Amino acid sequence: MAQTTTYVEVPSAPAAKPAAAARLESSRYTSRAFMTREWDQMWTCTWLLAGMECDLQAPGDFFVFSIGRESIIVTRTKEGGVSAVYNVCQHRGNRLLVKERGCHKAITCPYHGWSYDLEGRLRATPDADRFSQGIDRDALSLKPVKVELWAGLVWINMNPNAEPLGHFLGPIPQRLAPYCFERMTLVADQTVSLDANWKTVIDNFNEQYHVDFLHPQHASFVDCCNAANQLWPHGHRSVQVEGFVVNPRYPVPDEVPAPLRAAIAPLGMDPGEFAGRVPDLRKAVQRQKREVGASLGYDYSAFSDDQLTDVWQYDLFPNVIMTVQAEELWVMRPRPHPSDPDKCFFDKWTLRTASHMAATGSGIGLSVEAHASGVCARPEREVFTQEDVDAGKYSMNITIDQDVHLLRYMQAGMHSRGFRQAFLNxxxxxxxxxxD
Ligand code: FES
Ligand SMILES: [Fe+2]
Known part of the structure; x- marks a missing residue:
């Protein structure tokens, strides 16, 4: 009984194993100098998840992506492409859009009325004849940012010489292809502000060591003890956790535990049949999903058996966490605060397959809690604080609420004179x- 870790080597990509190991000193999480280095040498040079393609249905649809002090406008163009430009007017530097999402015919500055088309080309300048030096429309167009699409998600890169997104992600999109994320529907859009560095959040989602202690409920539906970790080039990570099983640290229960009863009920499976043989459940669920999936409106044909029962998490460098099941995807993204290394914004999007949305009750899957099914309209973004989660006013799923509760104490510890650096297993x- 042990976790495994393997490096995944990818032809024509850098070695998965970096030449040197990083020291996880507390200043990495607390110092402004480190935060500035991250901005100059990482955030502005790598691919970042900016938003969801479902917010760009028609020409003129846009969203604004905020990262650190930067703000980027992403728009569906007239020709059906996607443009990304810095959200700053070339007249005197005013921020053009403050609204998060919407649809516009042109990008017009509220200050003196300069107007740009959907691609950011300067079109109108009031009192143009009063610029006696002339107006160079090319030079004064909005400054572009690289943009690409994958999996129904919109990615941007502030480095004009960046490698294509496909090179950066390597074989990961192929691994995830059976899930067809682009066909899933957004059912919840949440942002919590945290008193923690963004990397404190990433670290938390990158190990299962804490699960027994912080998330005891997991013992009755997944096996985190034998998780299979994979380390990819470019700093990406993945992990496979077997689902529809119980924690092997504890005696096997005679009866199927409650969360698994709930998860197999929509498949028409009788928990009584598995009394005394709970470990047989995972394989039986794989068979049953193949057998009855189509009649329940699910298409499982492209999935491997493991993908039908297990939870995968893909952590894409630097700050994307994708928790993947056959019927449901969580995309989580801690974003750095503009100026304070002790704070971040933590976004979570919940997406579901169409059949899962139509299912009655909680549908098929291992999520402990379900959002209302049958939702059609794009949900508004819920914005709340760590205190709101602690007070039970908002929930991001019980497991994540438990993490959210803890993270501020982790960050507080980083400031102690009694702590210098992490000691990992x-x-x-x-x-x-x-x-690294
Ligand atoms: S700053 Fe935008 S028009 Fe003047
Ligand atoms: Fe956790």
Missing amino acids: DDESRVQHFH
């Missing part, structure tokens, strides 16, 4: 790989 390999 073998099963925290994804944490180390991320920092």
